[in-house]
Amino acid sequence: MQKKQKVVLFLPKARKHTFHGTLPVALLKLASMVDRKKFDLDLIIAKPNVDYEKQVVEASKGAMCVCLSVLTGNDITNALTITKKIRVVSKATVVWGGWHASIFPEQTLENQYVDIVIRGQGERTFQKLIERLAEKKSLKGLLGVSYKEGGKIKRNEDRPFEDINNFPPISYNLVNLEDYISTFNGMRGMVSFTSQGCPFNCKFCAEPLVYKQQYSALSNDRILDEWEFFVKEHNIKFVGITDDNFFVNEAKIIDFCQKLLKRKLGVKWGKACGRVRQMLAFKDSTWQLIADAGCMDIEIGDESGIQSTLDFINKQLSVEEIVEFTNKCRKYGFEVMHNWLYGIPLPQFKTMNKKEINAWIWKEWLAMFDVMDKCHHKYKDYDEVRVCPYYPYPGNPLFDLSCELGFKPPTKLENWANLKPAIWLDDSWNDKRRMLLHFIFPYASDFYAERHMKKFRLVQRFFHETAKFRWKYRYFGFPLDYRLYEFYTNFRMKITGVSATEHD
Numbered sequence: 001m002q003k004k005q006k007v008v009l010f011l012p013k014a015r016k017h018t019f020h021g022t023l024p025v026a027l028l029k030l031a032s033m034v035d036r037k038k039f040d041l042d043l044i045i046a047k048p049n050v051d052y053e054k055q056v057v058e059a060s061k062g063a064m065c066v067c068l069s070v071l072t073g074n075d076i077t078n079a080l081t082i083t084k085k086i087r088v089v090s091k092a093t094v095v096w097g098g099w100h101a102s103i104f105p106e107q108t109l110e111n112q113y114v115d116i117v118i119r120g121q122g123e124r125t126f127q128k129l130i131e132r133l134a135e136k137k138s139l140k141g142l143l144g145v146s147y148k149e150g151g152k153i154k155r156n157e158d159r160p161f162e163d164i165n166n167f168p169p170i171s172y173n174l175v176n177l178e179d180y181i182s183t184f185n186g187m188r189g190m191v192s193f194t195s196q197g198c199p200f201n202c203k204f205c206a207e208p209l210v211y212k213q214q215y216s217a218l219s220n221d222r223i224l225d226e227w228e229f230f231v232k233e234h235n236i237k238f239v240g241i242t243d244d245n246f247f248v249n250e251a252k253i254i255d256f257c258q259k260l261l262k263r264k265l266g267v268k269w270g271k272a273c274g275r276v277r278q279m280l281a282f283k284d285s286t287w288q289l290i291a292d293a294g295c296m297d298i299e300i301g302d303e304s305g306i307q308s309t310l311d312f313i314n315k316q317l318s319v320e321e322i323v324e325f326t327n328k329c330r331k332y333g334f335e336v337m338h339n340w341l342y343g344i345p346l347p348q349f350k351t352m353n354k355k356e357i358n359a360w361i362w363k364e365w366l367a368m369f370d371v372m373d374k375c376h377h378k379y380k381d382y383d384e385v386r387v388c389p390y391y392p393y394p395g396n397p398l399f400d401l402s403c404e405l406g407f408k409p410p411t412k413l414e415n416w417a418n419l420k421p422a423i424w425l426d427d428s429w430n431d432k433r434r435m436l437l438h439f440i441f442p443y444a445s446d447f448y449a450e451r452h453m454k455k456f457r458l459v460q461r462f463f464h465e466t467a468k469f470r471w472k473y474r475y476f477g478f479p480l481d482y483r484l485y486e487f488y489t490n491f492r493m494k495i496t497g498v499s500a501t502e503h504d
């Protein structure tokens with residue numbers, strides 16, 4: 001009998017200073033495509049307290065290929081460090097897939113340590129690639145791959161996007177699932193990825209480049225089989241949905257909720273992304289059903305409080321709809337996770353100097369605050385809010401505009417590891433953002449104060465008052481209270497290991 005070839009799958013470390021505990025969904029899905037009668041498989045994840053570098057290098061010895069999943073960011077540094085070490089001890093073919101490699105296949109392959117790139121949806125291409133590698137066949141005509149041949153980089157045609165129901169269920173037994181159980185809304189939680197792609201075309205998102213506005217969702221029965229397994233085998237109480245867009249098709253959502261109720265799993269769920277306008281068009285009975293089926297929170301991309309910006313980025317959303325949506329969520333008992341962007345490149349920036357651009361961004365912040373005030377009823381209650389600077393991720397019209405505005409995209413793979421926010425944003429915005437998210441929001445909130453007032457120490461009362469003042473007057477100057485807060489938080493952390501607010 002012929003000796004089995006070995007395939008190594010590796011997920012590098014995504015963040016510089018911390019590890020992420022997110023389930024390695026992409027690699028698990030790829031692993032399910034490996035015919036174990038023909039191939040041995042090693043799945044290695046960068047985890048704390050594990051010498052994962054050594055594991056990958058050891059596993060690569062005698063392996064047919066080592067395949068890595070890489071996002072734009074620190075992944076790249078970690079992936080390259082390890083790939084270099086592999087090259088010293090092994091002749092394994094090095095395959096990169098995932099978002100970064102899909103966006104920049106040519107530039108990724110220009111790096112001497114990468115042999116093959118798989119672009120976009122990976123399952124089928126990966127399955128066919130390892131067959132070809134095992135049979136030592138040429139990659140000519142293999143859809144979805146870019147590769148090197150005779151010193152030249154070749155790009156084969158794209159592989160048509162496939163219905164994800166064609167792929168086998170995830171083999172959860174390949175990992176210790178307990179390692180990936182985390183606390184969501186105070187409950188034992190697990191993530192579930194139920195669809196791939198997004199049918200919309202927001203100008204700042206890489207999705208249209210990678211998945212070309214295609215969308216495929218698992219059947220409701222398949223999703224629920226997975227959830228039933230989570231609940232029955234792992235005592236999961238909450239499922240967080242990591243899809244880019246979960247609430248796409250109202251009829252499917254209705255069927256999903258009805259089937260979920262029928263299974264009597266008693267599981268709560270949420271963190272699911274939806275589009276405001278599309279969800280507002282759902283019938284009231286659908287909203288009620290979603291609530292009855294145990295949904296706790298919904299995530300949306302508000303992006304901007306300025307209508308002309310929302311129109312420019314093709315968000316198909318009005319400022320009034322953000323407020324209407326939030327009120328509707330409140331009525332049905334859902335918490336909203338708001339996501340705001342600032343520093344989005346706009347055509348008028350071409351004729352503005354840096355000072356004028358930063359004055360515009362302040363205008364963006366003020367507009368965002370006004371919408372927040374309307375949504376949060378002046379902090380009587382509290383939704384979760386993320387405020388992020390615009391990063392020029394490539395492959396969309398905003399990236400091209402960013403280049404016109406002076407952004408110089410890295411010309412080498414390794415330089416994408418430290419992508420910075422847009423160059424027209426000066427450093428002061430990051431300071432303000434931290435003050436807003438870490439200090440003003442949690443401390444100004446009446447919700448926070450009501451909950452903690454009784455045990456409020458003097459210093460926290462002081463923070464509550466100054467944060468409220470800052471919020472009321474939109475004031476970020478003289479940050480003495482904020483510096484004191486930082487000092488206090490660090491001090492408390494050192495002494496007790498507990499941070500000063502719940503939102504740090």
Ligand code: B12
Nearest residue numbers: 014020025026067069071072073074097098099118121122
């Ligand atoms: C969970 C998640 C994370 C997790 C873990 C990511 C991971 N690698 O497991 C954490 C929290 C660490 C994370 C961090 C970030 N993330 Co994130 N994240 C996600 C999220 C929500 C789900 C990822 C997932 O599991 N997908 C499910 C799998 C099945 O899909 P997939 O990853 O696309 O994989 C398929 C193909 O890409 C391909 N494939 C993937 N890997 C490989 C490997 C090989 C060898 C092959 C052959 C194929 C292949 O096949 C897979 C199956 O079809 C996605 C959104 C999304 N829709 O994917 C964003 C997303 C991946 N994240 C994104 C971003 C921007 C970030 C951050 C920069 C955010 C931030 N500001 O901090 C950081 C980057 C960290 C870093 N690199 O330094 C962007 C990616 C943009 C980019 N150019 O890389 C996404 C797409 C969100 C978005 N729509 O903008 N993220």
